[in-house]
């Protein structure tokens with residue numbers, strides 16, 4: 001594509017060079033530059049991409065897009081714009097032919113519930129014989145085939161990779177794409193230049209305050225999704241920030257559709273019946289009502305499946321197909337997943353890693369726990385004072401809702417794991433909870449299993465589907481289902497339970 005065409009809708013100043021040159025690819029990382037590329041320099045959190053311009057030119061970049069004044073080899077074209085992250089999204093969408101406009105794109109945002117809502121929607125759309133793509137925490141897929149991409153690390157990929165994925169989906173005949181949209185992505189403009197036909201807001205509770213600083217800023221970041229939607233905004237009316245968002249988007253062109261249980265919402269659940277492993281309820285929509293069975297326990301999956309029913313309604317899919325799609329989701333990896341069960345003990349793995357989700361996971365399990373509810377958990381939060389709020393809040397939740405907590409490591413990354421465990425233990429103690437701190441996560445799981453007695457339930461929270469643990473710079477294998485299976489295999493031959 002000609003550089004002049006690529007930057008046609010961009011606000012820029014040409015600092016040097018020719019605009020009538022062919023651009024073969026785009027890169028925002030100098031290490032990925034190929035001959036004839038446009039290199040977009042981003043001022044990062046850790047390094048400044050402008051420092052790698054010479055490297056990019058050496059590797060064959062023929063044009064550079066910057067947001068700072070730079071001196072570059074006179075043989076390349078240099079364009080300056082006010083924000084290169086925004087510009088990256090714009091040129092990427094244009095480079096790939098604005099693929100989001102060719103998809104029924106559904107974006108889901110919120111602190112918790114994005115992944116499971118995505119699964120429910122995907123299953124419903126597939127029941128309606130649609131070809132579906134997914135982008136989110138568990139990766140990018142077309143149907144059940146993982147998409148080969150340059151990067152699938154973040155929940156919401158960088159704009160260049162995102163537009164590339166959309167283009168691959170369009171080329172493969174995908175009709176609908178269901179995508180998790182994180183607040184990081186929205187505030188770092190990864191989803192700019194993307195058209196979402198439907199936007200969904202699940203909830204907003206404290207998290208990611210290392211980036212957004214205040215709940216207000218965090219809310220505003222999430223709300224950015226609803227500036228990108230064309231047809232429907234689907235919002236949880238029972239959540240405080242959901243109601244705030246309803247007021248904010250009420251007059252937008254995209255039609256507002258609310259869902260909930262407590263408020264008088266457009267899509268509503270009633271007659272909820274909780275069982276240990278599933279829940280049934282009646283979903284009411286403007287088109288009628290239907291009995292729904294969700295094969296995941298607890299109120300949160302009533303909400304997440306209701307959001308999916310709202311999407312089905314907006315996509316013209318019948319209630320029968322919607323209910324069948326939800327029923328077909330048998331389990332979701334690491335979401336209240338039963339890792340072990342016999343007549344005396346149940347061990348559940350869950351991805352709860354925020355204060356709200358930890359509370360929801362514990363309160364979901366409580367009514368079906370005859371013995372004690374034992375909790376193994378760690379906290380990943382920003383370093384130092386910034387992360388203290390989350391460490392304290394999760395410690396308090398553990399104290400309030402678990403009978404005994406084994407405080408351990410989540411992904412300590414570059415932080416001191418002992419200091420984190422100590423701080424969380426102090427919060428459990430301050431909340432009046434019983435606890436033990438064990439930094440090594442495998443040992444912590446083993447301790448919980450060894451202290452368990454008849455009828456206890458163990459919740460191992462925080463890592464869910466993840467199969468590694470990040471300690472320092474190392475990512476070590478850590479598959480909790482396998483670890484539980486190994487420990488239980490040993491215990492079933494030589495176990496004696498201990499009182500603590």
Ligand SMILES: CC(=O)N[C@H]1[C@@H](OP(=O)(O)OP(=O)(O)OC[C@H]2O[C@@H](n3ccc(=O)[nH]c3=O)[C@H](O)[C@@H]2O)O[C@H](CO)[C@@H](O)[C@@H]1O[C@H](C)C(=O)N[C@@H](C)C(=O)N[C@H](CCC(=O)O)C(=O)O
Nearest residue numbers: 028029030042044045046047048049052154155156182184
């Ligand atoms: C905190 C955060 O979001 N960081 C993002 C940010 O990184 P950064 O600004 O620190 O980048 P940097 O390392 O300083 O580098 C700056 C620039 O120099 C470039 N560079 C760097 C080195 C080099 O040799 N050459 C070069 O060109 C880099 O490619 C980059 O463009 O900009 C990068 C490129 O634009 C992103 O890839 C990166 O996301 C990383 C992968 C990440 O892990 N983000 C997480 C926190 C995240 O986004 N999480 C959300 C939330 C999930 C949830 O809901 O829980 C997500 O969507 O996954």
Ligand SMILES: Nc1ncnc2c1ncn2[C@@H]1O[C@H](COP(=O)(O)OP(=O)(O)OP(=O)(O)O)[C@@H](O)[C@H]1O
Nearest residue numbers: 111112113114115116137300350351352357360361
């Ligand atoms: N509607 C909900 N409200 C509160 N907590 C929820 C809800 N849905 C799921 N959770 C909890 O949050 C955890 C993560 O759920 P899920 O992966 O669906 O959220 P997510 O928004 O995709 O999270 P992340 O962005 O961190 O990947 C679950 O394991 C569960 O404990």
